[in-house]
Amino acid sequence: MAGADARRSGEVVQIIAGDGAVLGAGLWGDAGKIAVRIWRRDGGPVDETLVVSLLTAARERRLGGALPPETSAWRWVHGENDDMPGLRVDVWGEHLTVSLADPSLDALLPSVLSALQALARPQAIWRAQRPPADGAVDELEGARDACGLLAGDAGGEPGQLQGEFEVEVRERGLRFGVRPGLGHDVGLFCDMRDVRAWLQPQLAGRRVLNLFAHTGAFSVLAAASGAARVVTVDLSQRALDRAQANMARNQLDSAPHAWLAEDSLVVLDRLRRQGQRFDLVIADPPSFSHGPRGDWSVERDLHRLVAACCRVLSPAGWLLVASNHGGLSPKDFAGLVLKGSLKAGVPLRLLHEGSTPVDFPAALSFPESRYLKCWVLGR
Ligand SMILES: C[S@@+](CC[C@H](N)C(=O)[O-])C[C@H]1O[C@@H](n2cnc3c(N)ncnc32)[C@H](O)[C@@H]1O
Known part of the structure; x- marks a missing residue:
């Protein structure tokens, strides 16, 4: 990869072998140990069309009868295990939480949000920031400051949006209250x-x-x-x-x-x-x-x-x-x-x-x- 120093975080780059073969394309990151999160194994664009196809495949893996009945809380995207490195998406009934592992993924966020809205028509999409490694004991406080509503309408009082706003989800018929505005740890x-x-x-x-x-x-x-x-x-x-x-x-x-x-x-x-x-x-x-x-x-x-x-x-x-x-x-x-x-x-x-x-x-x-x-x- 030539000219790495000039790269901007979030820029789409191609991985090219010594013999010129294109090995993949992904997002350049300059914040952590991972230089490029590879989102495809050819040289094509990393854009909303790709995100839609990856999200569709991930959803089919789960909804093709694999999730138990009467269950409305599930993980839609589990990072690179679903070929979407750095991205997690969780479903909480009509609400979604989106977590990005690195600031470089912010470049893809508009495409992710647009694709999620087109595919699932959720009531609201929330940002879930992963907590620091040494989380405080009251984990329900989470990394609240970094969270918030990204799209849609939560329907609660404005003051509730960050913390107390609760939706009910089901797991095999049992009911649980979750708080998507709390971010990483919503309560289930x-x-x-x-x-x-x-x-x-x-x-x-x-x-x-x-x-x-x-x-x-x-x-x-x-x-x-x-x-x-x-x-x-x-x-x-x-x-x-x-x-x-x-x-x-x-x-x-x-x-x-x-x-x-x-x-x-x-x-x-x-x-x-x-x-x-x-x-x-x-x-x-x-x-x-x-x-x-x-x-x-x-x-x-x-x-x-x-x-x-x-x-x-x-x-x-x-x-x-x-x-x-x-x-x-x-x-x-x-x-x-x-x-x-x-x-x-x-x-x-x-x-x-x-x-x-x-x-x-x-x-x-x-x-x-x-x-x-x-x-x-x-x-
Ligand atoms: C990762 S959660 C456990 C998940 C839980 N078993 C469940 O089924 O959802 C960790 C919980 O442990 C609690 N906790 C942390 N340290 C504790 C301690 N020393 N004694 C009791 N609870 C503690 C936190 O308040 C938090 O609610």
Whole structure:
């Protein structure tokens, strides 16, 4: 590529081999480690026509019967796994969120918005900024400043647009409130949809402890599936308020469930001392967080969490432990889980390995995109 110094961020460039063959075309970026995000494997234009065809193909991969029924929250574009490097698009009913990994992608944003409007006719399109790697504990605050309405009409009060504005989506018939104006984390993690689907028939009559519960997707699932008791824990009262609102949306708020706005490790220690035991403990912690009792890091602390969870399991109890931290390899995840089980003196065996659903595909050429580690373990 000649004359790289003169390039502008977002400029379309061709990749040309030494023998003159055109290898592809993409957007030049000067902000990060990636010089060119390649959007096509020939020398053709990177324009709205290309975006329309890529979006159409991505939507067909999902809507050709692959998504479960009664589900209105799903990922339409999963970056380079859908041949659209740097772009993510999520669907929340009539609303879409668009996330760009790099400022160079801004050059393509008008084409993306125009193509999305033509293909989906959404009520509104929101910008979702990815959070910094060391996100604060109240993740619901997200990277709010960088978010906002890009197109369409949200229909809410002007003051609501950035934060509180909520729309209802469904996952296999269950109802959840999501806030597209919050950006990266609107309040439902669709990449765990298949894990929830696998758990659903296992939950009747179980005592469930849902740690790091966020807006309570697993708690709602457990209550709706006939769990005997659901204890929901999150450091953020704001997250718990939303979890309780999600219970109410599904007419599940009359059951005797418990809500604890506390540190998960503190709660686990108290429950152990009280002799409380659970048939299913769900531990899906963030990669990092800052809390009043210090920082949490999944790489440093996961084994302590696993050990503490083991100590409140009933004799036939199960532990679901998950991490979406891309920096934690499957091998290191396995090592930390084993270390925790040894520390607690509770031998565990792997019963099920959860994976991301069909709308989070992983290109074989991009193994780093297989970020989810999710194990269901039993004694
Ligand atoms: C990535 S979300 C977890 C996703 C969740 N399991 C779900 O199903 O949606 C992380 C959540 O952990 C909470 N959190 C972070 N540190 C915590 C801690 N030490 N104890 C309890 N909750 C914590 C955050 O407030 C946030 O709601």
